[in-house]
Amino acid sequence: MSFNRRDFLKTAAITSAAIASPSVIRQAFAADPIKVGALYSQTGGLSIVEKLLASAVQMAVSEINAAGGVLGRKVEVIVEDGASDPKTFNEKASKLVIQDRVATVFGCHTSASRKAVLPIFERRNAMLFYQTHYEGFECSRNVVYSGAVPNQQLGKYIPWIAKTLGKKKFFIVGSDYVYPREMAKVSKKLIEAAGAQWTGDEYLELGHSEWASMVKKIKDSGADVVLSNVVGDSIIAFYREFKNQGLSQATIPICATVTSEIEIAAMGPEYAAGSYTSFPYFMSIDTPANKKFIEDFRKFTKDPKAVTYHSLEAAYFQVFLWKQAIEKSGQVTADGIRDGIRGQTYDAPGGKVKIDADNLHCWLTPRVGQWQPDGQSKVVDAWPEPIKPLAYSAYGETESDLFCTAKGLETAKLK
């Protein structure tokens, strides 16, 4: 077959016309997936927890895709490994934002990793969705915080301990880094406001597992309740030592802010039975939505014993809030997502949540769970509705006097 120049030109003209026609363009555009990053540690010491968070994000994305995607486009997750190291987090965040040009990254678990990636998101104007409860004291226009801040974990908890449990002498104990120390600051204000007092405020190195001296101090302090901000594997040694020194959860309960289903299973439930934890979400929340969430997650991770907890639930529902934000603003840019997400509400597995219009944190429902001998919690108290997140409550921020607004942080108010 001969192929002369005229035929070639003709074919070329027809083809280019077809390509240029608007309908074809829109189709090609529609098939183009929205790329998002999932930046969690897949390796290293924190990978146990962070892999699960990545799974929760992926599960939410697969559900969104199954329901038709966002604005008719599929969502594609680029998974990156932070390797439990803030520096690696920083490198991988740069890669996602600069090279892959994603507008959204779901990720980070520790405050250290979040602080390490923050400059990239702010300089390049991209959005980070961060799901873990943290110490507050941050007001970034480029982060959506879907986990709890201190006022949501402590604001109703401490008055409840003082009033319902009738405890008047608190011993505050924590791991030695920023989160427990900021939590202690908020706690002291609330304890005084509740007409109680604190008899001790002590810290142990992160990962420390020798609790003999500390538990003896608690015993000698005359405290009638322990407020624990201890994190990680130290929790297990702490609860075991507590019982082994003859202290009883019935007379001096440990009221914790971090202890979750995972640590309870590892220490053996008999050591924690009777103690309390404050979280917006518990696996034991008895609603059809939560039961379905647990079942779906177990199916998705192929682990019939998988445990769900607060930051896992938040990692999941934040993806739906992100979707709604894009649908509202019609743009897949950081500015579009930020404008769209203000005031968005969603019915999460643990109940209704809402992104605050001022500080991009999440309205959550404070709950108190009491640990049972079977290792599960029983929700013994729940606030009737979600409460406003106040990231600067340790420094005097209140609902009527906001430090962090849509305009940014009012630094003059920070004394």
Place this chain on the structure above:
Amino acid sequence: MIDTMFIGLSLSSILLLVALGLAITYGAMGVINMAHGEMVMLGAYTAVLSRIWLDANIVMAIPIAFVVTAIVGLVIERVIVRRLYGRLLDTLLATWGIAILIQQAIRLELGLSFFGIHVEGLGPGLQNVPVPAALQGTFHLAGVEINTYRAFIIVVTIALAAVTWLLLQRTSIGMQVRAIIRNPKMAAACGVDVARVNALTFAFGSGLAGIAGVMMSGFKTVFPDMGTPMVVDGFLVVVVGGVGSLLGSVLSAGLLGEINSVVAALKNDTIARAVIFGVVILIIVVKPKGLFSFRGR
């Protein structure tokens, strides 16, 4: 005050438990065994696995862990350490490598996780070793409330130290070990089979670490990284006590444990740790060979 002394005694016993195996391997063989912490970890996992698969409680797990870790120790000695005698830095690096291998083997469930097979009791997560009710809580002795599990650890440590002492002082193999501690070349010249004795010593030291692991599993967290901080404490005890001296290790463990407890009671654990390191530096500066040292020239 008695409480504080008891806590100190308990801390000492835990230090000694970990250091006992090190004192022997480091003392007799001059091998800095960086994988010693991983032997402790293996002992703890033996307790986890023997509960799940053999339904054995923590007391029954002690002999099982001793055998398992002694065999692993023997294999390590035969395959790697044996080829590196007299090369201190090389053994340090090689055993460090072994430590990482063992940790990852537990984390990756001996490689089975690549094939999607999950072995209950292994993997990167936290494991639970239940403690019999009889060893939980407290008992009263002469009007003082005593932590049962810690008392149990103290008893086990004393028993192990006594057994080790008897083995070293009252058996012929113990005499050969002591000869090697003083001067390996002279011992060999006198007809001691140094290679065989070293292999057995290494296996015994690893087995002691395994027992330490079982005891740790009852009140600390069981996870693949658990051994790493323990080996540091173990070396502190051995170095302060004097290389190759059992008595030195016992006394230095007692000293460091009590200092830790007293300072922690007066100030807090963070400062106690700093004071411990200060004391150790001071002792090494004043007595570079440790409190007791029998190593010959």
